[in-house]
Structure formats: C-alpha cells, structure tokens
Amino acid sequence: MQLTNPSPSLHNEDLAPAAERKWGAFSIFNVWTSDVHSLWGYYLAASLFLLCGSFLNFVIAIGIGSLVIFFLMTLVGNAGVRTGVPFPVLARASFGTFGANVPALVRAIVACFWYGAQTAAAAGALVALLVRSPGLLEFHQTSTFLGHSSLTFICFLVVWAAQLVIIQNGMETVRRFQDWAGPAVWAVMLVLAIYLVVKSGTFSFGSEIPQDVLVQATAGAGVTATPGSFAALAAVAATWITYFAALYLNFCDFSRYAKDEKALRTGNLWGLPVNLLAFCLVAGVTTTAAYSVYGEVLLHPEQISAKFDSLTLSILAALTFAVATLGINVVANFVSAAFDISNTFPSKISFKGGGYIAAIISLILFPWSPWETGAASFVNFIGSGMGPIFGIMMVDYYLIRQGKLDVNALYQEDGEFRFQNGWHGKAFIAFGVGLVFSSLLPTFTTILPAWWGTYGWFVGVAVGGAVYFALRSGQK
Template sequence: MEHPEWNAKAYSPGLTNEDLAPTTPAQRKWGAFSIFNVWTSDVHSLWGYYLAASLFLLCGSFLNFVLAIGIGSLVIYLLMTLVGLAGARTGVPYPVLARASFGVWGANFPAIVRAIVACFWYGAQTAAASGAIVALLTRSPDMMAFHKDVHFLGHSGLEVICYVVVWALQLLIIQRGMETVRRFQDWAGPGVWLAMLVLAIGLVVKAGGFSFTSGIPQDVLLEKTKDAGVPGTPGSLTSLLAVAAVWITYFAALYLNFCDFTRYAKDERAVKQGNLWGLPVNLLLFSLVAGVTTIAAFKVYGEVLIHPDQISARFDSWLLAAIAALTFCVATLGINVVANFVSAAFDISNTFPRAISFNRGGYIAALIALVLYPFAPWEGSAAGFVGAIGSTMGPLFGIIMVDYYLVARGRIHVDDLYREHGRYRYQGGWHVKALVAAGVGILFSTVLPNFSNLLPAWWGLYGWFFGVAIGGGAYWALRMLPEVAADEITRSA
C-alpha cells in the first residue's frame, strides 16, 4: 500500500517503512466497536479466564472479587486511555512513539524488550489454545493412549503436534495486515462471550442453581492457593491488594503498545468509548462469569477447575465439548494476534525497517515462540508468571508517559520521529537520560526482586508499579537537570 504523505516527506530510510509510517486519514477506520473488540480479543482467552479464576480463589468471596477486580479494571481503563490517546493523536506505533523519549536509535531498546515479552506471551497463549484441543482429542481412547505413550521435546507427542498446528494457524490471520486483524477480532471476541455464557449457564443448571454467598470452602481455597506466591489468606486485605495488582500487571504489555491499534482509530472519541465498554465494563463482567463458572464447576464435579478446557472436557456431549474447545482456541488466537504478534511485528521491524516488514517481524517472533516451547517458561503460578513478565515493562511505560504528558505536554513533532538528525537525535540518536532511568527502574522492578534476597518477598508482586514509579520518577528528575548537550537544547527550543 502506498502512503502518499509519507513518500512526500524527507524521512531517513533507516527509520521508516510503509508499516511504521504515520497512519493516513484513509487508514483510520477503527471505530469504538473495533477498539472495544481489541479488549474482547485480549481478555476473552484461556489465559485470561485462568488468571481470573485463579484470582477469584484468592479473594475468598464474590464481594471481595468484585471490589478487587473492579478497582483494578478502573485503573487499567485510565492507563490505557492515556497511551491510547497518544496513539490516536500521533498515528505512530509504539516503537516510533518511544523515539521521542529514548532517541531515534535508543528506542530500539524498549522495542526489543517489548518484543521479547511478546514472544514469551505468544508461546504461553499458543500453549493454552493447543491445550484446549488436546483436552478435546483425549476424549478418544486411542488419542489418550498416544498422549500417554509418545513424548518428545519435554511434552507428549499430541501436545507438540497441536502446538505446532495452532502456531501455524495464527500466521494465516496476519498475512494480509492490520485490517484483517480488525475483522478477525470483530467476530472472535464476541464469539467467546457466547461460549462463556453457555458454559456458565449449563454448569449452573447442572448444579441446581447458584448463590453468591455459597462458594468454595475455605480449607479448599487454602490448599489451592498455598503455592500462588501471594501473601495472606484468601480474602485478607493483603491478598485483595495483590489480586488488584496482578490484574493490573496482566495488561502491562498492552500499556506500551496499545497505540499500535489506536493509531488506526477514527478519532479520540472512538478510543474513549471503546475503552470504556471494553475495559471496566467488559473486564468485570468477564471476571464475574469466570467466578460463577468456577463455583458451579466445583458443585458439579467436586473439585476446583480453573482451566475452562478442563471443564469442557468433562461434558457428556462430544459436540458441546468440541464447540467449547474450538471457541476458546479461536479466542486465544485472537489475543495472541492482538497482544503479541502485532507488537512484536512492529517492534522487530523497527530495528531494521529497510529489511524487516511488519509480516517478517511477526514471523521472527513466531519462530522464537516455537523455540521457547520445549522449555515452557510460562508453566507454573499464573500470578508469578504475570508479575515476572510485566515488571520488566513498568519503567518503560513510566518513562514514555512522563515524557509525553509532563515533558512534551502532549506535543510530539511526528516528522522528527523519522529523521535521523531531527530533534529526537539526542546524543547520537540515543537519549542517555532515558536509558539510565530505564536501567534504574528495571533494577528495582525486575533484577533485585527476582535474582536477589535484598528486597521483601512481596516486592515482586508489585514490581510493575515500582518500575513505573522509579523509572518515571528517575527520568523526570534527570530531565530537570540543566540541559548540556546541543541536541537537548535543540529539542527544548
């Protein structure tokens, strides 16, 4: 696709390609419904359900769950609106927006960090989607025998085959670009809502009714949450604070690259409306359905089942089990494309724009996820995995938001984001102050809590928040120091 406005400008070839260029008016087709469905695609997945159900166990009651998830969802809405409006106003993707803070070459650092995180999440979501297919196929005795008897790469042969098939299917979705992504998510997100409701209603009916005051016994909750890495007993204040923190951190990746989507929005109003319905409203409703399903499944089967594929695998009807498994699989493909493939594609493309297009960047990310599969770093505690992955991105978000809203006051010179010798050149294309602030933030958000005993055990749960505060605060403090470099003086002029 040609971009007449882009071709007419004297942009540096090493900083631009057709995918990274600012969106034109003709490309801005995403209304509030499409923005809303970014969130239905992002939330309505097997991992999203698994996390919501896991956090439900830590809350101890429905009221606590509503309070913790509700407050967390409002915070998510406010943060996503901040970064979303930046994308709508500038029309640039995340790695290009980061150039304003980190420099035209320095932005490759936050871009690669986000790309690596996307590769981990890409593998985790693909494994979850393929797990739903495995649960369905093992209803057959022959498939169950194959699943138990054949193993390689640290997994059963059936798991490996399903992972590779689901991995390959995702590549078909993105071959035709972002408009195809929009069309896919516009039906995939609502589709899983229907499957979730059918699952919840079916279980409630089978359980003989439902009561918000009749949940899972405390001794069962204690047993199921003892290895979650969350302080306090289920329902305690410390546990509820941790639930809200983990729920907010779960979206850490999209806080950075939500502008990859809002750059296609028709206007700021579409972003605000789509976020309102897609985040606090949709998040809370989805979480409530996950909670209802978890309680009903406990009443029906006598055990805690927090994976929806575990529940659907127990259906008496093979047809219903197949519909449920395929729907959850498609929904998880939706979040993988939206939250992980798109971001990694733009981020990797940003490193070598002349050689790597959007599609090529995505293929590289998919290959990395394939290589990660034998090691399965995403297996284990949901809260622990989310915290470890999310904390890395806190400082980057803090720096970019401080720069955009407090330093630049929302005024970005878009043309200079694509010029090697423009106002965002800083020190040879690298903004040392931003890189130093990011290093300090990552030290306290990720390195010390995960690789030392110098900080309290609970610190890691709030790593993303410490990263935002320390990284953003350090950047603000450094920017308040006297400007000494000529490039800095040029920018502030």
C-alpha cells in the same frame, strides 16, 4: 500525515503513521475481548475471583483495578490516536531514534515467550477434546516427538499455522477477526456458565468452597495473603493491573487506527471496566459451579470442558477456548513483536517479516517449552522492567512535551530525537534506576519485603518516571 524525507533506517510502510483510521468503538472493544478472553486470562480471573472471598470484595478489587487499567490504556491510547505511530516509534521521543530499539526488544522478548505459551495453551484445549477418543488417547500416550506427545505437537503446529493465516493480510485482517471472535467467545462463555449453574442447581460466588481449598487452589496466582483479607484484595487489584503491563506499552499499535479519541474512549470504557468485570464474574461463577458439580476447584477451563458429558458442548468449548487464545496471541504478542522487530531494521524487515520471526522463535522454543518451567520467572523479571519504560514514555509525552510531538522528527536520524547519536542517556539512566527497584532488588536480594514483587511494576513506573522527570525538568 505525510512524512518529509524519512530516513530509511527509521521508516517503512508499516512503521509510518497510520494512513487509514477505520477502527470504531466496536473494534477497540474487541481488542480487549480478544486480549483477556483466553485460557490464561480465565485462569487468572478465576483465581483472583476466589481470592476475593466474597462478591462485594470481588467488585471492589477487580472494579478498582479495571478502572485504573481504563485510565492507563486511555493515556497511551490517546498518544496513538494523535500521532498515528506504533509503540517502538513513539518510544523514540524519549529513548532516542535508535535507543528506542531497547524497550522495543524488551517487549518483543516477552511477546515471543508468551506467543509460544499461548499457542501451547490453545493446543492443550484441542488435545483435551481429542483424547476423548480412545484411539487418539492411546496415540497421545504412546507416541512422542521432540520430547512431547506427538498429538500435542500436531495441535501446536495447527494453532501456530492458524495464527499466521490470520495475520498475513495485515492489521485489517486482525480487526475483522476480532470483530467476529470477541462476541462469539462471550456467547459461548455464557452458555458454559449457564450449563454448569443449571447442572449444579445453585448460583453462588464461591462461599461454599472451604477456606483451605481456596488457599491451595489459588496458590499459583502469586498472592500469599488469606483470601478475603485486605492484603489479598490489594494484591488482587495490583495483579490484575500488572497483567496488562505489556499492553500499556503497545496499545498504541492498535489505537493508531481508531477514528478519533471519542471512539477510543468508548471502546475502552466498554472493553475494560465493563467487560473485565463481567468476564471475571462469569469466570468466577463458572468455577464455583464446576466445584459444586465435580467436587474440585478447576481453574483451567479446558479441565472443565474435558469433564462434560456432552460431546457437542465439549467440542464447542474446546474450539472457543482455542479461538479466544488465538485472539490474545495476535493482539498481545504477534502484533507487538512484529512492529518491535521490524523497528530494528525497518528497511529490511516488514511488519509481516517481524511477525514471522517471532512465530519461528516460538516454534524453535517448543521442544524445551520454557513456559512450563522456571523460565517463567525470567519473563516476569523482564516484564517488571516494562514499568520504568511506561513511566518514562508517559512522563515524556504528557509532562515534558504537554501532549505535543513532532511526528515527522521521529523518522529523522538528525532531527530532534537524535540526542546522543540516536540514544537518550537520561532515559536510560531513569530506566536503569527504575529497573533496580522494580526487578533487580526484589528478584536477586532479600533487602525488600516479600510482597514487594507484587507491586514491582508500579514501583518501576513511579521511580522510572520520577527520575526521568527530574533529569528532564525544564527541557522540551
């Protein structure tokens, strides 16, 4: 749409409503193949698969979780299609023209952290391949830089630079990368799964793995219930849904380029419930087949590829894992941080400028590698705070405004969304109350039961959304 006299402090070419809508169902589908097909996604999927205890339990828990993800992504995706605006601009309707910077920066902080974590994971896949060479193994073990192996740093830098090449020409380059990488990753994953199943001589769903081994192997997934129990299945579904918490906020960064809502729904249907269920199944079968072959539970795919006898297959696996992880980094982290940081000073920071800032932050973090320490709990704490933001935004768009929004006013300093000098106090009250129950109480006190943290995002959505609706009831 054509904007009328947008304020320079709220507008630039990248933040403006999408002018071209070229993304069909296939491109939307590949947003999800790029998002979940990563080293971290594989690890979580394999862990949750094993926690289900049986194939039927897996289908029920992951299936229900994936349907909920489909519903939520379609909600926020439709808002993106109808308005054509990215997440930080859409947030102005509920948080105010300038107040929207707060939820945008919360999302950007999480994105910067995980940008570095995913880059490190992709670099690790390359290292696992390169150390098969005796000379590089010695170099890896003896040479250090900034407290890390020099080989690890070089691989990190290569992956870090590759992502900048992908993004430098904007969102259309992202689409083309996804359209190529998504199917390629699926093809190689199937090859690896078939290879291990043939090598093991059996096709199973984890039933032969002893219970004590399952409990030990899945301890890092954050689910303390006994594998196969109802509590474990509920936690599996909740964890799978929460895994996408960040993208619930910024999926409109991508859906705004969709041709129409039909293309969005079709892409989401194949990319979410269908693709997610199939991906988890392949991850689970691969993990259980690897257990039969190597006698240990290997939840990280680079651990599996490092044991392959075939150098060709190892190269194929390492490069595929690296490409897959680049995909999720671009989709879930680079694009979000680029728009969110650009939103703070639109007249001075472009989309690419915001992305470069995020990339530089992740590079600065590398010497400390906070993703390898307890700092992950800090990100999880902030991540749980995204629940109230999502609840507030969806209540505002669908219940308060009935899906009707004056897009032009989103770019006006003195328009409808000025509220109190650009800040909407009621939204921040709701955000604060939701944050107390989703993050503060379960993290810093023992008032709530231990399992509460698993469902913190849901609590944040419900409490934040309910408080906001109560405060705004009867208003437009």
